[in-house]
Amino acid sequence: MRTLHWALALAASMALTPAAVAAESEQADGVQGDPEAGKELVMQGKPDNPQVLACKTCHGKDGKGNAMANFPRLAGQDPAYQVKQLKNFAAGERENYPQMNNIAGGMSEQEMHDVAAYYARKDVSVVGGSDASQDVLAKGERIAKVGVSESNVPACTSCHGPKGKGVPPVFPQIGGQHAGYIEKQLNDWKGGNRANDPAQMMTEIAPKLSDDQIAAAAAYFSNAESGGSD
Ligand code: HEC
Ligand code: HEC
Structure with missing residues (x-):
């Protein structure tokens, strides 16, 4: 590591x-x-x-x-x-x-x-956008920043950076990505349809997330302005 x-x-x-x-x-x-x-x-x-x-x-x-x-x-x-x-x-x-x-x-x-x-080189301030409720966004923010202790899910931002802006070259930007795409990737890892992650980092995390947790994290990141300074 x-x-x-x-x-x-x-x-x-x-x-x-x-x-x-x-x-x-x-x-x-x-x-x-x-x-x-x-x-x-x-x-x-x-x-x-x-x-x-x-x-x-x-x-x-x-x-x-x-x-x-x-x-x-x-x-x-x-x-x-x-x-x-x-x-x-x-x-x-x-x-x-x-x-x-x-x-x-x-x-x-x-x-x-x-x-x-x-x-x-294209503008990173474009935001994916989500119409999820405040409750769902708050739940997603918690998963993103704190993780889920009961099921051993680490904070997403510990790898993907604050607001999901990415930590090159290993950890992609997910802030501002479309919610549906983020959800699909997590479900693909969960279902064994994507397996190209280094050290099986996502392969281990995705199956620990429920459908609701996946949707909440996806909504939070799609709304996160990754081009900002923080
Ligand atoms: C231990 C580090 C780590 C943690 C924690 C982590 N990720 Fe990842 N994630 C990665 C790596 C590495 C990749 C890149 C996989 C690859 O190279 O294909 C990735 C890729 C992704 C992708 C695919 C991005 C794309 O453009 O295809 C999504 C979506 C994602 N992670 C969401 C999350 C969410 C949501 C969480 C929190 C629940 C999370 N990740 C926590 C390491 C991590
Ligand atoms: C017919 C539609 C289509 C075309 C044309 C297309 N792509 Fe894609 N591309 C996709 C889809 C859909 C995905 C995501 C697949 C998935 O994981 O569900 C993708 C994924 C990617 C990814 C990975 C993104 C990530 O975050 O992991 C890259 C990079 C990419 N495409 C580059 C290209 C390039 C370069 C071209 C042109 C030479 C191209 N694509 C043409 C539909 C397309």
């Missing part, structure tokens, strides 16, 4: 802009992404390979995703995390959406870095 400790220490000292985080993370991964080349893929896909659809069709040109369709928001997401997911999809290590296995399977490593660099 050396990475975890390192990442938590980094989180404590984090007051970085998205572009600074993006630049740092790209360097850490050793391959430099080109956001301009990434933009071409986002807008057009690969005309010579119809398997690689234009990302904007689902994730939007600004990476806002789509709440109704559970298309995740990618805006402001750490580029190394995005690249990891694309590699996992390409290798069949993440299989909870076959369309993404096809798309990532047709991309080179450089293209993965290019698209990730593009989306990582």
Whole structure:
């Protein structure tokens, strides 16, 4: 768990802009992404390979995703995390959406870095939004910040950072993500449909959460403004 400790220490000292985080993370991964080349893929896909659809069709040109369709928001997401997911999809290590296995399977490593660099630079202040009641949001906030002691669930923010803003490169931003997408991921881990998490961190946590707790945590994070300073 050396990475975890390192990442938590980094989180404590984090007051970085998205572009600074993006630049740092790209360097850490050793391959430099080109956001301009990434933009071409986002807008057009690969005309010579119809398997690689234009990302904007689902994730939007600004990476806002789509709440109704559970298309995740990618805006402001750490580029190394995005690249990891694309590699996992390409290798069949993440299989909870076959369309993404096809798309990532047709991309080179450089293209993965290019698209990730593009989306990582998009505005993180976009908020997923949830119309859950105050009660549900309060319950979600408690799970996020304190965890659930009866069932040994750690505070989500101990890994995902305050307001779920993420701790690159291991812990993704979940603040401002669409509630339905967050819920789907937790249920996928719970049901064994997603298993690409390092050290089985989410595989251990998700089954300890009830449906109501999952919905509450998802509502809280989707409303959390992850672009703020705190
Ligand atoms: C047909 C719709 C569609 C298209 C086109 C599409 N995606 Fe996706 N993508 C999805 C969905 C849906 C998921 C989430 C799957 C799940 O876990 O339920 C996803 C997941 C991802 C993730 C992981 C996000 C996370 O938070 O873990 C990345 C990164 C990603 N897509 C990048 C891309 C890139 C880059 C392109 C273009 C080359 C692209 N996608 C095109 C629908 C799409
Ligand atoms: C021990 C550290 C840890 C804790 C605590 C933790 N997570 Fe995670 N979480 C992770 C890691 C690591 C990943 C990235 C998995 C991967 O690489 O595919 C992740 C991924 C996720 C994702 C998927 C994000 C995406 O874009 O696809 C969601 C949603 C999530 N966590 C929600 C939660 C919630 C809600 C809680 C609290 C109940 C929580 N996590 C607690 C480590 C943690």
